[in-house]
Amino acid sequence: MAESMTPAAACPAFLIAAPASGQGKTTITAALARRLVQMGLCVRVFKTGPDYLDPQVLAQAAGSPVEPLDLWMAGEAYCRQRLYEAAQEADLILVEGAMGIFDGTPSSADLAVTFGLPLLLLMDVKGMAQTAAALAAGVAHFRTDLTLAGLIANGCATERHRELIEEALPTTLPLLANIGRDEAMALPERHLGLVQASEIEADLETRFEHGASVLAETGLAERLLAYPPVVFHPSTQLSTPPAEALAGVTIAVARDQAFSFIYPANLALLVQMGAQLRFFSPLYDTDLPPCDALWLPGGYPELHAARLAANQPMKTALKKVFHKGMPMLAECGGFLYCLEQLTDYEGQTHPMLGVLAGEGAMRGRRGCQGMQSAPLPEGTIRGHAHHRSVSHSTPPPLTYAQRQRHPAPGEAIYRQRGLTASYLHLFFPHNPEAIARLFRGDQVTSWLQGMADATE
Template identity: 70%
Template sequence: MTERAEIQAGGRFGTQVDRGVARAACPAVFIAAPASGQGKTTVTAALARMLRNQGKVVRVFKTGPDYLDPLVLAQASGQPVDQLDLWMAGEAYCRQRLFDAALEADLILVEGAMGLFDGEPSSADLAALFDLPMVIVMDVKGMAQTAAALVAGLAGFRDDIRIAGLIANACGSPRHRELIEAALPPDIPLLAAVERNANLALPERHLGLVQAEEIREDLETRFETGAKALLAEGLAEALLQLPPVTFAAVQAGATEALPSLHGQTIAVARDAAFSFIYQANLDLLERMGARLRFFSPLTDECLPPCDALWLPGGYPELHAAQLAANASMRDDIHRLFAADKPILAECGGMLYCLETLTDYDDQIHTMLGLLPGHGAMRGRRGCQGMQTADLPEGPIRGHAHHRSVSEGTPEPIAHGRRQRHPAPGEAIYRLRRLTASYLHLFFPDNPAAVASLFGQGTGHTIDTEESNGCN
């Protein structure tokens, strides 16, 4: 093979090998904003649906550790949505995911987090690293020319980013649009002005957006309304005509071989109470050979036959009465615990493992009681941040975001290590093979530790359905 050889297979915009590194090209846009609450997710979802309606393949990514926005964006785009986070996932992981997406997509959309320059690393850091042109979404209610000044300031704050244009959200009138457009710098066009419309905005709840599964039909209406508004602005043509961005694959040998979970069956709770699941975690477990069996602690009577159990985060406080009433499920999980099978309980999953949970109405509900202690919800104040869980199996990076407290819990085996602050992070508990914490772990950060965490040794599957007479 020559030093640079062209390849015809794969990639809508062509792939190539350059000095042994595979590369793929695809138009890509980074959706950013000066602050949270500007409408990034609303606009990104509308863009994805607009292009999907035209028969285009749109791959969407979400910056940071968010687990709710990706569910909404996946419904809008009809494609899986992954998180891209330089600290939690690493550059190599982000690079490979973008390369893989470029092989199949007509357009890649990356939605930022918070304000453009907030956090370490920030949205701007991610966009600059992969040379992604940025579209600024700004809520322009209550200002006109000042919106243009803010965009100009964002564009000039760093010399390693490039602004492709502005989408003015919540625009009040055609005159309002004219004032903003006339004041923008010549090299930053007004790509679209989205009118103020309550039927466009996505509904929210504490910790973020309402889960997609809860309001699927309502979201469909909002997606289509947003798609029509953006289509009328000519945005589809503008985005698809952007010069393709070239993404490089991670070189062979740059990543270690994955450890094996072959033959292991992991039961994964997934329903309205437990849904804070990184798609990347599921993908990794399957790539390591694990069989995943999804079940609902809310409605199923028993666990599926399994070697291990994963109770992810979610909103157990909204469904605490139903969880408490499912005594057969509680008994089944107790049997798995008594058999010393691995159980990972994250945030909402940890609350489920405690003795009781007090909801926002001060009602106390009986939970599993695997872990001594009591959980309670608290107002609007919350705790969040990036942390590393220093487990006996090895360190795994992750994220905490909760509005509850736990009391009367046992002595933790460790605390999360914060990204930049020396104070101890979230407590990590270990009781038999149960590992519980407020932290949501990002499995691809340390596959070997994950394999040890869920590994069995004997490989004997606990047939909970048969033992408890479940069908």
């Protein structure tokens, strides 16, 4: 059906972006989402780009799942459909940007322009006054196709500070809110970003409620609700995932404090294709649930390495299914868990599964991140890398990932028996057919047949 013949959905929608990282985007987005919830409204929140930790926090603040919107990793059709579905039920949509507004290709600005999202420019104005207005005006005029709804001045210390900024702003760029520096709103961080929401749930609730009360005094939510709505149409280009492609396949998914970097969209796709999901904890469980395939997602195994190493029954169970050739996907933290040993930030070395030769070690603040695609035998799947560790003494890789915008080889991708392992975090909806083949073990079947032929 053509877009013009399909009922549209409309509601106020905004992209919250900043000139740089560290301006308080997640803090303000979470506080605004909670303020809207307090008002009895339905708010849907999205996060620009690949991210696991910010969405966990935002989901708790908004009371609903938060998905990534990335034009390269997920595709325009996917993003368009998610926004359309959200607009059908939401009173307001918030999209948190990534990095600086114009940083990256595609950037947060590209996302805003593609879907007609007005921009809420958030700036930490500590140490400047009229200069903040000059920077905001520069952002407003950098692209003619970008619509700025206004400025949110974060860290605005006094009423006089606010007046100096507001007086210097062009009349076409209003100051929507000024927010004082308030540590009670700030969100705690760790080496890959924010602390996981599940670890500090009660503390986050206190911060959300306080942040919402601060924003209530500014009237920001009321101003945004009065803004003209954005009209969203369903995507006409999004292909339907192959129904029943994973019918009869039970996938065991590791999920606990050590393995939690899981896109809800990945889980939803597996279920949509007919898979049965069974969750287990490598930290606490002593055996696997009955399963046909297994997924070890990323997370923070380095923070729980001692407990992972000590859980010998689980390690034995995982080695058993590995040697049977079960299809297994290990991403980033899951990949480190599969190695022979892992050295944590304190320099302590812990024995891991040992189903893949090699060692992993954390390496401080330096790391690797960026968009990459995995050219697997099952098909190419887009995703991203984000880690602050190194691996060495590993076997020759099956192949290397392809970087989005650089010719150098990306992350090494390993395949041993039914195990596919790398630092990459894959976004399953990019290529559902390839994901189905991976968890069905189509390539594993060929490998097992080859092993049988070799022994005849």
